Each structure stands twice: as C-alpha cells, then as structure tokens.
Amino acid sequence: MRVKLLIPAAILALTLGSAAHAQVADGVVKVGVLTDLSGTYSDLSGQGALVATQMAIDDFVAQEKPSFKVEMVYADHQNKADIAANKAREWFERDNVDVVTDLVTSSTALAVMKIAKEKNRIALVSGAGSTRITNEDCNDATVHWAYDTYSLAYGTAKQVVLHGGKTWYFLTADYAFGLSLEKDSTDIILASGGSVLGAARHPFPGNADFSSFLLKAQASGAQVIGLANAGTDTTNSIKQAAEFGITPKQTLAGLLVFITDVHSLGLKAAQGLYLTEGFYWDLNDGTRAWSKRFFEKHKKMPTMAQAGDYSSIMHYLKAVKAVNSDDAQKVMAQMKKTRIDDFFTHNGRIRDDGRMVHDMYLFQVKKPSESTGAWDYYKLIATIPAEEGFQSLSASRCPLVKK
C-alpha cells in the first residue's frame, strides 16, 4: 500500500525538484566584469566596460521587469592571466557569479573560458581578439562577441587592397598576437591579389621607438604599411611615421585600432589611417542614441569592446528571462537560438564555435578639416557583411563545429 503511494510521491518530488532547478538560483543573477582597469587596455575597455555593463543591467531591469535581481561585480585583472583565472575561479566557486564578461587581453580570455566551462558558467568575450577563442580553444561556455583578429584583418587588408593598396609591408609586434595579425592579414592580401614585400618585427613589450623599423618600411617602397600591433605601440608608430615623412606618401593600415587610440593621437597625426571596427558611435540613429547616453556617464565615446559588453549582457539577460533559469547550458542554447537585433547589430547570430557574427566596418580617419569636433573621427568606406567578414566555419579548427 505504502509503496503505491511512494511512486507518485517520488514523481511529485522529482518534478518539484526540477521545477525548483528551473528557477534562477537564489533569485539573483550575478554578472562579473573582469577587465583591465589600470593598464594598457584600460581605455578601450576598463571603466567604460563597467559603465556599459551597468547600463545593460539597468535597462534590462527597467524594460523587462524580471522576477530576479541582477547584480554586478567587477575586478581588475591587470592584463594578467593568473589574476584573471584566480578571480574567475573565486567568483564561480564562492560568489555564485553566473557570467563573466569583457575579458580584454587574449591570455585572460583564454584562461577564464576554460574555468567557465569547468564550472558550468558562461564567458562573454568583448575585449579580447584572439581567434583561438573560436578555434583551438573553443568551448560551448563562451561567446566571442565584438571582434577578432581575423575580421579586423579581413576588413582592413581586403578592402584596402581592393581600393588600390596592393603592395604591403608589415610592422609587427613580436609576440603571438602580433604575429597572428600579420599572418591573417597576409593570407587575405595574397588572396585578394596584393603582395607583401616584407615585415619588420619589433620587440614587445616595452619598445617606444619605431624609427628604425619604419625606416625599413619606407625603404621597401610599399604602398601600405600594415601595423600589426596594438595600444601605445600603434599610436607611437603612427606618430613617428608622420614625423619621418613616411605618411602621407605611404598609407598606414591599423590592424587593431580603437577610437580611443585615434582620440589620443589627434587627427593631425592619424589622418588617412585605414582601420576596421565593429562599432562606431556615429553610424546611425540607433548607435548615436545609445552612445549619447554612454557619453553622459563615461565622458568618452564608446569603443566596440564597451558597446559589445552592453550588447552581450543584454542578450544574456534576455535569454535568462526567457528560459527562467541561470543554468549555463539552457541559457547558452537560448542565446544561440535567438538573433541579436540591437543598436550594436541588426543581424547578429551566435555560431556553433561561439563566434557572434555581425557586420564590420572599414573606416578611414578624417582629416582635421573634415571633422566637426571631438570624436568625429571616422568616415565609413565599406560595410563588410556578417557572413563574409568572419572566418568561415569550414576553415574552423574548433572541435565543436560539425563538418
């Protein structure tokens, strides 16, 4: 008799149990922003990443009125993979953080991605650019949101060749990232009918004088000098190229440049520079409206990393609400099912390898005479459609991709 009652009771208990699982654990979704608050990348992500993420949280709560609370925690990883890994571990193991975002500097992103997978959480990368995130090191706990070295190289290299810059010479930072930028770009240049006359590798980090390397670039006679470096290396290279009379005779193509770099250089030094970005505040009404709000809080216009932080967190939170759970697998499945249609992109989607594909844009930096004021820096040269601008799945080295 009692056994007969046991079975329905058990079933009831199990369903109640799984229903409980379908709730958001303790009614709070915690978002962790792990970024560089004080070092080389603090301008392109940093404080702005915190602002953007908080904006996303505030907007989500105001618009969607969810049944759960959303909190933000943050930490400075100082561009060090071990600090990032530590913090992520602590957040996941001890503090019930559900998702980690920004993760500028590829080594930190790669480290945290693994821990997210291990602890069954989610990592949303908007700050870092290495293609390893969606190739060799891919996992299903990660989405690579804003940009990667392939799409940047593709945009700039291909479009510049098409616009007449056929011969190239590279100025490359001698480390994994710089070398992969150079390689990705070289492949695309050759495929588009251009040629690469050579490359000068400069030490990284800590090199401030590029004069000798620029001299080599000048001696090669190439039409375009590709800058396969980032941050202050790029800004110093651009500045010194102008000083040595290398520009405007030869054109510079920045393979990883953010609007904050152009801002610190000034238009006089940066004019004519080709670059690809995933976002620009002045593209359309949607971007302008959002960026204005961002500017009011941060006093600087957003970079694509910061805009990506907002977009990715908003998409995540909407997915959490839709499946009414913060279980990583469920939320990720929902995120991959839904298209992204916001100010950042109108046709974005997340592929199996974790790559969020969206339109990219080739810009050229305006001359001082063409600009109406601060932050009015870019003119749009070409839009690279989402399906074209990113490495195709057939070439992917990601084990998750079914071929």
Place this chain on the structure above:
Amino acid sequence: MFVALVVVGVVAPFLVYPTFLMKVLCFALFASAFNLLLGFAGLLSFGHAAFFAASAYVCGYFCKTLGATPEVGILAGTALAAVLGALFGLLAIRRSGIYFAMITLALAQLVYFVELELPFTGGEDGLQGIPRGRLLGLIDLSNNLTMYFFVLAIFLAGFWLIHRTIHSPFGQVLKAIRENEPRAISLGYAVDRYKLLAFVISATLSGLAGATKSIVFQLASLTDAHWHMSGEVVLMTLLGGLGTVLGPSAGALTIVGLENLLADKVGPWITVIMGGIFVLCVLLFRRGIVGELGALRLTRRIGA
C-alpha cells in the same frame, strides 16, 4: 612552532577560501627561499622571478604536453630551477652588492626573453590549461581541498628545509659572511662556495614554489618572469621581516591578502598602495612585521 604551523594549516581551509590559501603558501615559500639569500646570506638578487617562472613553465610542459603526473612535473621544474640557480650563481657570485643584483637582473631579463620567444611557453598567452592531474597516479587533485593539503605538505617540507639550513652550522657561516665577509675569509671559510650553495638552495626552493603554483592555477605566464615579480618578493620579505624565519610568510600573507581584498575595491590604486607600503616599510618599519613583534616582546621582557 612547527606544530602550531601544522595545526593552523590544517584548520585554515575550512575557514578561508582554499585557493587563496594556496596562493599564499606558494608565495610564502618563494619569499622564504628568497629570504634565505637576502636575510641570511646578505645577497640581494633581483632576478628570482627567473627561477619561479622557468620552473612553472617546465612543470606545466611536463604535465600538459608530456602527460606526467603532478609530482613528476614539480620535480622536473624544481630540478631546472636548481640548474638555473647554479648557472646564475656561478656567474653572479664573483661580484657583490649592487653588481650582484644587477647581474641577476640582467640574467633574469635574458630568461624572460627566451621564455617570450620559445614556442611552447605560449608567449604572451602563457601556458594554459595545465592539468591538476592525479598525484602518484592515484589521488585526484582537482578537488580544491585535496590540492590544498598537497600544497601545504610541500610548503611545510620547504619551510622545514629552510629552517634546518638556517639553524645549521652552514647557516651560521652564512650569517658570519653577511656580517663581515673579510673576517669570514680570514677564518678560512671558502666564502664563495657557501654563497653559491645558499644561492642554489634559494633558487631551487623558489622553483618548487613556482612549479606548485603552476599546478594550483593551471597556468604559467610571463607575469611570473617579469622583474616586477622579483620586486614583489623583495617587498614581501621586507614587509614581513628580513632575516626572520616566519617574516617572509607573514609578508606573503599580507601582500597576497591585500591584493585580493583590494582588487575589487580600489582597482587601479593598488599600485599606489603597494608603493606606499614599500616607502613606509623602508622608512619606518625596517624590521618588518615579525621583526617589530619580536622587538616588542623583547622590550616587554626587559621593561616593566
């Protein structure tokens, strides 16, 4: 004292987050090894990060690529650190004072460069995904608590070794050399050999700390090799108390604790705070935490 350490060590992980404790233990070992050289032999090395990092990379390589079990990896890393220590030592010992420090710095920079260029280190990305593995093929170390006790055991072993070295006749000679080298020479001691041995022991234990750290965090990166890391270990030793036995560990606990605590709250101001601590320590607090506490006890005993 050892009993107290063991008791605290065993109880601690149930009160405090174990991964944090493991970080403290690794750095405490690193700082104690460094203190052996600076506090007891009087030799300031500005290149200890080289041993810490090289060992971390080799251990990581053994465990990740060659599939070795963690203790084999750690032994490999430590062995490399010993060899590197002997090499550095042979080159640097002939000089003293600031020249010694500069040679160690130069050699460490060369090691940094090599690590940057070698393919297996992963350069800027670092060596990621080092497996925790199974100790002796049996005990699974991915459980934080198990890993903690393993690290505790390593720390206690290293610490015991340092303690024995300091309180041995060898240790006494080192102190004599630190106090008055010419006199030690005149007493017939082969001073260079003592210094070299101290250097090698210090390097080896630093390597042990580095290899262990790479397993705990499953990561070896260039941060470990940068001269800032060498500077940090000097700070830990100075803050804790130069030439005391427990000082470096106290210093490591303080610095790692501060970094952890403050990372969320003050963000970029952490460098300023570290710098401020440095300055205060040097001006007012030279005996370090343990030194000051020791002096306090002494005055209390002598005084009323």
Place this chain on the structure above:
Amino acid sequence: MTIFGVPLPALFGQLLLGLVNGSFYAVLSLGLAIIFGLLNVINFAHGAQFMIGAFIAWIGLTEFGMNYWAALIVSPLLVGVLGVLIERLMLRRLYQMDHLYGLLLTFGLALIAEGVFRNYYGVSGESYEVPEQLQGGVNLGFMFMPLYRAWVVVAALTVCVAAWFAIERTRLGATLRAATQRQDLVQALGINVPVLMTLTYATGAALAAFAGVLSAPMVQVNPLMGSHLIIVVFAVVVIGGMGSILGSIVTGVGLGLVEALTKVYYGQASSVVIFLIMAIVLLVRPAGLFGRTA
C-alpha cells in the same frame, strides 16, 4: 654594396637613428650616474622622474600654454624641487644603511608616482607636438632626417658634456667628489655637505625630467614611459661603470648604435641585447668599462 644583405645607405640611416637614441640614453643615464656616483644611492625613481618631466611639459602646454622651450627649463626645475623634497624628507635617513634601502625607497616612490598618474591620465598616452621651429626635416639622400631628432642629439650631448665638465673639471665638481669620499673632512673644511647632497639628488632628478621633455614630442606621453627605460638605463650605468659620468655617456651612445645594428639584423632582440652586454661586461670587467673599483 651590402653588408650582410643590408644596403649601405639603409645601414647609415639606421646608425644615424642609433646615434639619436644613443644620445638620448646618454642624457637619461646621466642623472642616474650622478646620483649613484656621488651619493651611492640607486635611484629607482629615475624612470618616474623622467615621466613626470614629460607630463609637466604636456600639462604645461595644454593647461597653461607653456611652450616647449619654456618647458625645457621649467620642468627640470619643478622636478628638481621634488627631488629636494625626496632627499630631505626621506632619502637622507637612509645614507648610513645598506644601499638596499635607498633602492627600495625609490622603487616604492616610483610605484606611487606611476600609479597616481595612471589613475588620472589612463595609459593611451597624450600627444605632444613637435615645436614649430623644429618641425620638418632634411633629406639626406639615404634617409629623411627630422629636424627634431637632430636637435635631440645636439641638446643631449651638450648637456652631457657640460655635466661631465662640471663634475670632472671644476672646483665644485672636485668638492662634490671629495664629499662622497670623506664627508667629515669636507664638512670640517666648512662646506655644507648635506646641502650639496640635496642639490646633487635634485640635479639628477632634474636631468631625468630634461630627458623627459626631450622625449615628449617623439613618443606618446604616458605614465608607463619610464618603466621599461629604467632597467635599460641601469644597464647603461652599470656597464659604463657606476662611478663614472664619462662611462655612462659613452655607453649610452654606444648602446644606441648597438641597438640600431640589432634592429637591422634581428629586430626582436633589440630590447634585450643590452642585458647580454651587461652580463658579459660584468663578468669580464666588474667595475664597468670606465669604472674605478672603490
């Protein structure tokens, strides 16, 4: 005609650039050499003082409209005053102790300075324009030489020679050198040694700031600009011989040339070749190339 595959004109161009960098290294190391040679203090804050010097020039320009030429004088003065404060309030207490403490104190001060500037100015860097009178350049045939870089060579080497002359050949210099050997005797002769020492530190810091202003138009002014240079500068001073002003000047220029050659043939190593040289020199001639063993 090529040398190891590099055409001669290109080589000349690189060597000329090496000369520019070398003279810059020389004037930057000068302050450090003076402070170590005369005070026996290893001034780790040198890189930070260099950075502050550059920032004062930039802030002066953007906030107060102070031009480059004024900055060349004002910035070293201000940093010199800072140096006086550091010496009187902090460094002075450590003279009787191990060198270690002076090094650690200045290391801590460098961290503080860098941290503070980083918080207020970020790290992207700020642009400082080349002053009008020095814009443009000269086409030398094998390369285009910016006027500003030529100016750097002239300014740096002039200051170096002047400093060397002042220390090695004048009465003041002789007094300073005597004071470092026998402070008590010199003091007994009625010379105010503590003031001399303060002024020496201040001068070293001021020289760092001068180098900072010189470099501002060449690179982005950012809080981390002193960080990498500081260890290179140490290497220069150590190789040159830690008591020797001439040593650091010659080594600084020499390093610029060696780096240039490295950049031509094996670019990636150019930032570490200095350490290789330092290790070799210290093993063969421990007191440095021009040093006198104490």
